[in-house]
Every structure is written in C-alpha cells, then in structure tokens.
Amino acid sequence: MLGLLSFSFATPSGGYSASTFGGSSQAIDRADMEFKRAIMAVREAEAAGADEDRLRILVEKLNSALWMIDRAEILLLQGDVVGASAQAERSIEISREIVSDAVKLRDESVQSAYYGRVFTFGLVPVASLLVTAGAHFGWKWWRRREIDRTMRMEIRGLKERKEEE
Amino acid sequence: MARLSEDLKRAVTIFISATMVFSTLAYVAVTPRPREQFYQIYVLGETRKAERYYPDGNPNILVGRVVRWYLGATNFMGSVQYVVIKVKLGNSTIKAPDDVNRVPSPAPVLLEFKKVLMSNETWEFPFVWEIREINADDGVIYPTVFEINGMVFRNSQVGALRGHNFRIVFELWSFDPESGRVMFGWRTGVERRVAWLQIWFNATMPGT
DSSP states (O other): OOOOSSSSSOOOOOOOOOOHHHHHHEEEEEEEEHHHHHHHHHHHHTTOOOHHHHHHHHHHHHHHHHHHHHHHHHHHHOOOOOHHHHHHHHHHHHHHHHHHHHHHHHHHEEEEHHHHHHHHHHHHHHHHHHHHHHHHHHHHHHHHHHHHHHHHHHHHHHHHHHHHH | OOHHHHHHHHHHHHHHHHHHHHHHHHHHHHHHHOOOOOOEEEETTTTSSSSSSSGOOOEEEEEEEOOOEEEEEESSSSSSSSEEEEEEEEEESOOBBBBBTTTTSSOOEEEEEEEEETTOOOOEEEEEEEEEEEEEEEEEEEEEEETTTEEEEEOOOOOOEETTHHHHHHHEEEEETTEEEEEEEEEEEEEEEEOOOOOOOOEEOOOO
C-alpha cells in the first residue's frame, strides 16, 4: 500500500469550491474512521479465536479499504473531487461489510471456543476414569501374578525338599 | 468388605490425582500463552541481502542513478496490526528519531507505506528510488525531485552542504487502539517501543 504524502505532491486544479473539497475531505475522514472501526472489529474476532483463513479474507478486505482511502487522498490532491468521494464511499462500504462479517465471525468463534472448552474439560473426568480403571485392573492383574509366582516358588521348594528326602 | 474399601480408597485417590493432572493439562491447552510482542523492520540491498545498498558500492548518488532496496516489516505482535512505514528525508542536522523518549524524527515525510498485517506476517516490497533533479544554492545541494517506486516527490526543505550526508529514515508507526490513532512505535503492555532505520547517502551534481 503506497501512502501518498510528499512535500508537495501535486496541486489541485482550479474550478472547485472550498466546500466541494471539504465534502470530499469529510468523506475521506469518515472512510478513515470506518476503516479503524473495521480493524477493531477484526481484532475482536481474532481475540475470540477466529479461524485464520477467514481472518485472512477480512484482512485482505481491510487492505482494499485502505488502498481506496489512499487513492481517494491522491485523487483529491490531483483535484478529482468526484473520484475521491467515490473511492472514499466505496471504502466506507467495504469497511462496514468487514465490521458486519467480523461481528458474525466473532460470535461464531466465541461459541466455537466455548464448545471447545466444554469438550476439553469434559474429557477430564472421562480420561481420569479410564486411568483409574486401568490402574485398578492393572493393580489386580499384577497382584494375582505376584501371588501365583510366590505360590509356584513355594510349591517348587516343597517338591525339591521332598526329592531331597 | 475391608478389601473392597481398600480398592475403593485406592481408586478414589487415583481418580482425584488424574483429575488434577488432566485439569491442569486442559487449562494449559485452552489458555493462550503470553509472548513477547514486537515488530521487525529491515532494509536490504539490491541483492535482497544486507549488502550492496549503493550502486557499485558508491554512496555518492548521481542524478538519474537508480537505487534499489527492499523494505520489510514483520508483525510479531500476536494479532492483526495496521502498520505504516514513514519514509523521511533528513540530513546531518535534522534530528534522528529519539529511542529514549520515543519521538519521531522531525524530518519531512516523503511518503508512507501502509498495510494491515496478519500475526507473524512479513511484508516485503521493493523500494526503488532515484534523484531526478538537483539544485545548488550557495554550496548547499537540494535534491528537489525524487522518484520512488515510479511516483514523483518534491523536496524544497532538506539540503546539505556539498550534498554530503543526506539520509533516508524509515520509521515504523502502528495503529494504537487506545487512542484510535497511528503512533510512532507500538505499545506492549505498559511499555512503548519504537523501531526505525536510516541509510546515509551523498547527492552529487552531474560532473562533480
């Protein structure tokens, strides 16, 4: 995105009243405000854990809106008031679309994150039960094996003693 | 009965211990880890490496001589960020940005590059510039017309004696949600940080 601004980039051509320029300039200011609102909305969606691919689409739209504001400023400097206003209005439209999409995405993400947390914490007692059952039956199996081993050793000892006699 | 109660006691102990361990794991899994928040800004030479910043290694830039750099920024803030890189033209007397007080350079802005960056995204683009016109006034040289990335920019304020020690300053500005404005540097918690770069050059008149 190339911002304009230079020490003197271009001078507006004559034929436009100050109020016409003022109107365009106001449209650019509004576009700038809407753009900032759109950024905040996207950041809220991101903080709610929005999907990266869907966020990327919103960021691309943000960059389009930003490009249009830049373009409007350049056109205004070149004296194309109508073109500048049109670009600014289009940027406002895109920014509003972004806000609306971002709010939807945020709500979806909040819900999905909630279900994700419920699922994760819901797994805790299930996993604990599995571990408990595993430990219980493992302990029983090991104990039986040890008893059998001891019994076998004792029987073998008895047999050896009998053979010696 | 005694046997059963012993088994039950053991099972309850294991269940409680396992619940504690798994709860901790679940908490760690759903809680985002705090990390350092910062930006990276860089300028590369014509080979896209940190070398060959001047044509033929000569910092004396002649009128019409094209200089190609690559300018880049990476967002390590952990969230979507609106970034502005301000390009300023300075000389040896105009102050550089102040790292301690986080004040930008008072040098006039040539142009701005703006972009919204995803978390961890790197934005790199060519910065191709040349001095198109130059004026000399009592030994002070003014590069009056620049062409940057195909666009023409005029300067009438910044000059330098014999054309020595001009600098192009790149400052990183970012959108601050608290104030709703674009500010020099960025906030990370209660701290504020800044990032900027500069490259020096001499503007030389043809035939000197």
